[in-house]
Amino acid sequence: GPGGGLPQVRRAEAYEALRDRSDAHLAANGTRPTLFLASIGTASAHTARTTFAANLFQAGGIATVPAESVDPAAFAEAFRASGATVACLCSSDALYAEHAAPVAEALKAAGAQRVLLAGRLAEVPDGVDEFIFSGGDAVAVLTSLLDQIGAAR
Template identity: 65%
Template sequence: LMEESHLARVIDPAGGSWYVERLTDELAAAAWSFFQETERAGGLPAALRSGMVAERLAATWAARSAKLARRKEPVTGVSEFPLPSERPVERDPAPDPYADAPGGLPRVRRDEAFEALRARSDAHLAAAGARPKVFIAALGPAAAHTARVSFAVNLFGAGGIEAVHEPVSVDAETAAGAFTASGAGVACLCSSDALYAEQAAGVAGALKSAGAARVFLAGRPGEYADVDAYVFAGCDAVAVLTSVLDRMGVA
């Protein structure tokens, strides 16, 4: 490696790439700036009473919540690669040392929006014996639809919505029967842009005629007849999943 990749030919072997040092310096500068702002406000007690600290925290949480909802900040096992069938961990709750303390700053959890969606799915499973379902209407061969099928299954699974991908692909003639057999309430088209142009409108119409409450298409928004909404990388997953559960009457 040293001979072929020149690993030893560096100006300062102890310097590394300097990225950690740069991040550390930026963090220290930002922290010092906030400390100075707090002091100008009259100190921490005054900053807390005035709401300055709460406002700063709320702004930061709002920005982070938007990233979490759009999966710009993915959470493995929650918003990415969920496993709805996993058994929940059963344990006694940890003691809360602040349970009886009045006031204080709000406490939030990174996963809370997706946890709320999964809780709705769990309640539906307990009441109805099955999770809410989405029918994956894949068009064409696997090479054309696999990537978007994986995306859609992952997206809907983050909300506790079970994906039914059977049969492997459908067309305008078979989509209605497959949707009815799936027991799903909504459907999602998955394929390539080229096949969307040829088949999306016909398949979406067949799904609507079979009773699909909402037909999604995995891909960037376009103009396809009978397609109600689009799901794509960077879309607001929490808003999409909330609307799906609402439409299917999942309390």
């Protein structure tokens, strides 16, 4: 409709501002703001959402450290080694039903301040703080993640 170009310009500026914060964090700390991606199950189960999540975080200047498993303890160990303070679960709805809560709770126990889940389920699994999904407010999620990670505004 009329003025249809305006929101895109604003969106591009929003992402640019997020990446500027990431650049400043890199300059100050030697690393980009980092998020741990917990890909649950095999590639066929998690690749679509792992790719979606990695692209979303990258758009906001957030680097991702991926790990693939179904074992909560393995994810906890990989999370601790990653240096990240936030995490995102990526898998299929079927595998989330069985694994999302134990993996999220293991990540929280390992020090994750916030655990996201790529997708939208009928109920929020224990340990999961919020969903990220296509059509969601990516800029708001990325802004709050950078705040949480400690990237200066």
